[in-house]
């Protein structure tokens with residue numbers, strides 16, 4: 122497969138504009154470039170697996186900063202596009218040495234974007250077959266912002282689809298099966314209550330900005346899809362900028378990426394199941410759930426030891442097998458008023474130790490459920506630490522204080538202290554800064570000493586969708602851009618666990 126003299130099938134990238142040139146990417150993958158019609162196409166052993174739209178630019182860029190409005194984990198993004206380039210000119214195609222490539226080389230297309238005011242940003246697009254995944258093609262796009270007064274800030278990649286191609290994936294999406302004819306944003310945030318349905322959405326929005334959400338708001342947004350043609354496309358883990366997948370054109374897909382360098386992969390699978398397997402070769406595969414989850418119900422209960430015991434007894438008395446109880450209120454609750462109705466909701470105290478009122482003998486209680494009923498216990502934690510100084514029944518450790526002293530939470534540059542999240546009245550909290558090595562290590566000890574120390578069998582970790590993106594958001598790693606990093610936090614949080 123790796124024969125250096127097979128590199129180039131046809132002409133080298135002489136300035137021979139208009140001719141088809143064919144490049145061997147390795148392992149049966151070939152790239153065809155037609156400079157005149159801006160057409161790129163990649164085939165595997167003669168079958169086309171990806172192509173751009175002939176006669177149309179496959180790359181564009183625009184200026185302007187997307188606007189983010191946020192409150193309480195709800196983020197609304199207004200896309201701003203100025204001077205969007207309308208065309209492009211390919212200057213040359215060359216072979217460059219490339220580290221991650223199976224044959225040490227990549228085909229690199231370079232040129233300029235045009236029709237964007239007085240800017241003419243340069244671009245380069247590289248394709249290679251990675252040594253780690255020889256059954257697919259990797260790409261990397263880079264746009265040079267240029268020197269005009271209104272420099273490019275984001276890029277667009279457009280390639281061919283067909284009216285019959287449906288798209289699935291993009292993370293945990295609740296409103297559509299296929300996304301054909303939709304535009305799907307990739308941004309981790311509260312999923313919303315109502316999500317467009319009325320009157321719920323209006324009521325929620327009245328209580329807190331954008332709390333109703335819309336059809337695309339989700340905790341888990343992933344820049345990946347699989348199509349009904351068994352084609353898989355995804356961005357790399359490092360490409361965490363805000364992204365939108367535009368499927369509204371029946372004959373093309375456009376990926377809008379809010380930064381100027383992006384990497385990804387595309388692949389043609391044998392069928393959709395195979396496509397998922399190829400994708401998880403990259404992401405890692407979920408381990409099988411333990412056998413005990415299939416031995417009975419997992420009951421979500423709130424209310425304390427006495428109530429949990431009573432419900433377990435009732436269930437077992439009715440011969441209902443119970444595998445586990447999930448007790449998210451193990452660290453205590455407090456009542457919080459909501460503005461749109463004369464009622465209060467119950468909120469959790471985010472101070473990761475057991476509550477002395479609801480679960481006065483937590484460790485013994487957890488063990489007794491196991492020993493008496495063979496029922497396991499699941500708990501709950503998230504990346505917040507709440508200021509518990511006003512907790513009516515007290516606390517043993519004030520994690521918020523410890524984390525404040527160590528600067529372990531995401532910081533506010535203006536106040537030079539913790540970036541305080543007010544999650545409704547009476548609930549002030551900070552978010553663990555995962556870029557702070559000392560903070561990670563401190564939190565790891567908290568989880569081991571205060572959460573796993575009871576004989577629990579797991580916990581919900583929540584998502585990590587809240588990372589603020591104000592101009593004065595500051596991380597221990599000072600080079601982090603909060604908007605770019607926002608989508609990386611959920612993965613880092615999961616990785617910590």
Ligand SMILES: *[C@@H]1O[C@H](CO)[C@@H](O)[C@H](O)[C@H]1NC(C)=O
Nearest residue numbers: 284301302303368369370371
């Ligand atoms: C695509 O969406 C638009 C707007 O929602 C709608 O008018 C149109 O009928 C849809 N097209 C198809 C093919 O579903």
Ligand SMILES: *[C@@H]1O[C@H](CO)[C@@H](O)[C@H](O)[C@H]1NC(C)=O
Nearest residue numbers: 456457458464465466546547
């Ligand atoms: C509702 O919550 C508020 C705090 O937000 C509290 O002052 C009030 O006592 C609560 N009311 C009830 C009935 O629990």
Ligand SMILES: *[C@@H]1O[C@H](CO)[C@@H](O)[C@H](O)[C@H]1NC(C)=O
Nearest residue numbers: 508509510511521522525526
């Ligand atoms: C926690 O809240 C109390 C009461 O509002 C306040 O006095 C204290 O300064 C807060 N702790 C920190 C570390 O900010």
Ligand SMILES: *[C@@H]1O[C@H](CO)[C@@H](O)[C@H](O)[C@H]1NC(C)=O
Nearest residue numbers: 525526527528536537538539
């Ligand atoms: C910010 O706070 C830290 C301690 O938390 C202190 O060492 C530092 O001098 C402060 N910086 C400024 C600019 O006030």
Ligand SMILES: *[C@@H]1O[C@H](CO)[C@@H](O)[C@H](O)[C@H]1NC(C)=O
Nearest residue numbers: 533535540541589591593594
């Ligand atoms: C920092 O504090 C200022 C002043 O209280 C506030 O306006 C700003 O939103 C805060 N930013 C963050 C990231 O918490």
Ligand SMILES: *[C@@H]1O[C@H](CO)[C@@H](O)[C@H](O)[C@H]1NC(C)=O
Nearest residue numbers: 487488491492574575576577
């Ligand atoms: C947890 O409970 C199980 C079942 O009673 C027991 O076998 C195990 O030793 C306990 N683990 C710890 C760390 O106490």
Ligand SMILES: *[C@@H]1O[C@H](CO)[C@@H](O)[C@H](O)[C@H]1NC(C)=O
Nearest residue numbers: 556597598599600601602606
């Ligand atoms: C800090 O963040 C930058 C930008 O994401 C990254 O390149 C760098 O590796 C990070 N530094 C550390 C010490 O993690």
